[in-house]
Amino acid sequence: MLDLVIEGATVIDGTGAAPRTADVGIAEGRIQEVGRITAEAQERISAHGAWLTPGFVDLHTHYDGQASWDETFNPSIHHGVTTVVFGNCGVGFAPLAPGDKQRAVDGLISLMEGVEDIPGVALAEGVSFDWQSFPEYMNALERMPHSLDFLVQVPHDPLRMAVMGDRALAQQAATDADIDDMRRLLREALEAGAAGFSTGRTDNHRTTAGLATPASEAAATELAGIAQAFKGLDHGVVQLVSDFNLLQGPAGFDAEFDLVELLAKESGKPLSMTWLQRDPGGDQWRAIRSRTDAAVASGLPLWLQASPRGIGVILGLDTTFHPLMGFPAYIEVASMPLAERAAALRDPARKARLLKETSGRLAGDGSAIPPLVDLMLARIEMISGRMFPLVIKDSEGQSHVDYEPPVTRSLLAQARQRGCSALEAIYDFLAEGDGNNLIHFPIFNYNEGSLATAREMLDHPRVLYGLSDSGAHVGTICDASSSTFMLSHWARDRREGRLAPERIIEMLTRRNARYIGLRDRGEIAPGMRADFNLIDPLHVAPAIPHLVRDLPAGGKRLLQTSHGYIGTWVAGKPVIRDGQITRERPGHLVRLGRKPSRALQ
Ligand SMILES: [Zn+2]
Numbered sequence: 319m320l321d322l323v324i325e326g327a328t329v330i331d332g333t334g335a336a337p338r339t340a341d342v343g344i345a346e347g348r349i350q351e352v353g354r355i356t357a358e359a360q361e362r363i364s365a366h367g368a369w370l371t372p373g374f375v376d377l378h379t380h381y382d383g384q385a386s387w388d389e390t391f392n393p394s395i396h397h398g399v400t401t402v403v404f405g406n407c408g409v410g411f412a413p414l415a416p417g418d419k420q421r422a423v424d425g426l427i428s429l430m431e432g433v434e435d436i437p438g439v440a441l442a443e444g445v446s447f448d449w450q451s452f453p454e455y456m457n458a459l460e461r462m463p464h465s466l467d468f469l470v471q472v473p474h475d476p477l478r479m480a481v482m483g484d485r486a487l488a489q490q491a492a493t494d495a496d497i498d499d500m501r502r503l504l505r506e507a508l509e510a511g512a513a514g515f516s517t518g519r520t521d522n523h524r525t526t527a528g529l530a531t532p533a534s535e536a537a538a539t540e541l542a543g544i545a546q547a548f549k550g551l552d553h554g555v556v557q558l559v560s561d562f563n564l565l566q567g568p569a570g571f572d573a574e575f576d577l578v579e580l581l582a583k584e585s586g587k588p589l590s591m592t593w594l595q596r597d598p599g600g601d602q603w604r605a606i607r608s609r610t611d612a613a614v615a616s617g618l619p620l621w622l623q624a625s626p627r628g629i630g631v632i633l634g635l636d637t638t639f640h641p642l643m644g645f646p647a648y649i650e651v652a653s654m655p656l657a658e659r660a661a662a663l664r665d666p667a668r669k670a671r672l673l674k675e676t677s678g679r680l681a682g683d684g685s686a687i688p689p690l691v692d693l694m695l696a697r698i699e700m701i702s703g704r705m706f707p708l709v710i711k712d713s714e715g716q717s718h719v720d721y722e723p724p725v726t727r728s729l730l731a732q733a734r735q736r737g738c739s740a741l742e743a744i745y746d747f748l749a750e751g752d753g754n755n756l757i758h759f760p761i762f763n764y765n766e767g768s769l770a771t772a773r774e775m776l777d778h779p780r781v782l783y784g785l786s787d788s789g790a791h792v793g794t795i796c797d798a799s800s801s802t803f804m805l806s807h808w809a810r811d812r813r814e815g816r817l818a819p820e821r822i823i824e825m826l827t828r829r830n831a832r833y834i835g836l837r838d839r840g841e842i843a844p845g846m847r848a849d850f851n852l853i854d855p856l857h858v859a860p861a862i863p864h865l866v867r868d869l870p871a872g873g874k875r876l877l878q879t880s881h882g883y884i885g886t887w888v889a890g891k892p893v894i895r896d897g898q899i900t901r902e903r904p905g906h907l908v909r910l911g912r913k914p915s916r917a918l919q
Pocket residue numbers: 378380406407559787
């Protein structure tokens with residue numbers, strides 16, 4: 319007898335094959351049959367017209383801390399995701415440095431708060447830190463119930479801090495002994511089933527003290543030495559974010575890409591890196607593509623993690639930063655409750671005063687705000703051409719989010735129309751109503767004023783759906799909804815250049831699963847884990863993000879749910895039904911590379 323039969327769904331099976339109508343039978347957490355099913359089942363769900371897809375695999379999340387206090391991986395759980403991977407970009411919470419534990423913990427929290435905009439107080443209160451080594455961290459997470467499956471990668475920065483202490487933060491070169499120790503700790507974690515290793519090499523990532531991240535300038539000898547940890551293992555990947563020395567020109571770029579190739583070569587493992595269209599530096603993504611194509615042709619397993627939409631920030635009076643926050647006339651009212659603050663801003667005298675002021679500097683020593691923000695604020699007239707109201711009303715009066723607005727809808731365009739400055743247009747927009755208005759500001763992937771570049775990236779044979787950064791940048795970004803956006807925008811709503819649903823589903827499922835080393839999911843086929851979604855293709859869409867105070871210690875974050883997910887199942891258990899999170903907790907830490915007999919011990 320089957321546990322569950324889904325009847326008559328449009329099966330998009332994750333292989334890229336055309337959709338077909340079929341029943342899917344599930345028992346014991348696995349898919350048993352696909353076809354016409356007459357066998358008895360405990361539960362039958364009629365799903366005519368709905369899409370049945372494998373559960374999505376999100377390779378690029380930062381749930382390292384949240385996994386400790388949130389069993390459900392919210393908001394990813396609202397976006398069809400059934401497996402998340404964290405420990406990305408070189409930041410995370412294990413291993414801890416030996417000795418003074420509080421000091422080790424504070425160092426990692428400062429790093430995560432600075433790089434990923436997760437409030438330090440939430441991390442300090444919400445993460446137990448009852449571990450020292452990486453395998454102990456894995457054991458601690460494994461003991462907690464979770465809704466979704468998850469895999470962990472070993473981040474370079476904690477590894478470096480655990481081995482080198484203050485020398486790591488001071489950006490000193492690792493000695494041979496340091497490199498040996500880092501390799502040993504990584505090997506120990508990989509043997510415990512960690513999925514890979516990650517490192518971050520970008521100037522835009524800063525600790526809360528404004529310091530560069532510890533591994534951001536790690537030398538070739540260090541990277542090559544650490545990469546030897548993978549030798550002889552049948553699993554593992556390398557993940558990397560780099561700005562490719564953007565400010566140093568072409569020579570800087572090639573030197574940095576050489577290091578990427580070195581890491582892939584020395585580890586012998588698939589390597590994926592962040593791929594976006596920067597600004598300034600709008601052509602760099604093409605250089606990354608050329609070098610990747612050449613490396614792949616020479617046999618190196620390189621992959622490019624891309625986003626289906628602009629990557630930037632959401633700005634509002636309560637988000638982590640916004641264009642008014644450095645002005646004295648704003649700072650006077652900054653601590654007021656939101657609606658009162660908005661009302662205070664509507665006072666014409668305050669507005670007139672602010673518009674004559676200059677903004678104070680936000681980045682710099684002791685600030686986690688990247689220097690990029692000050693650069694942008696200094697050019698507010700220009701960059702407001704890329705700031706848009708996030709929420710628009712359609713012809714039927716329905717509000718929804720718009721991630722591909724035309725430039726004519728920008729705040730700069732509004733300012734031109736009104737004959738006022740861009741700052742005034744931004745001011746008036748933020749001061750409206752209860753102060754809840756949000757600005758969509760795609761910093762990357764929007765140089766053309768459209769998603770034309772993102773579209774080109776999605777077409778590349780080595781692209782991976784990535785960069786959701788779920789669980790991170792909680793006060794400025796909510797890109798966990800990118801998977802849903804793939805279905806609403808790229809499969810359905812965009813006027814031109816749409817992608818076939820089966821191609822999108824393949825990217826979200828089997829391609830990512832196989833990349834990270836999972837062969838038991840990502841496809842709707844007999845024997846596969848019963849991780850799947852039932853989706854209403856006409857209504858699936860990201861919901862409007864809103865700020866909630868649900869982090870430990872009352873911290874706030876942007877949360878974005880979705881429409882159109884009839885249900886999401888993990889190992890045959892429903893974790894979402896009709897958009898609501900259920901009480902089921904079928905998720906586990908997935909350990910890779912371990913023989914089944916050993917895993918059962
Ligand atoms: Zn990241």
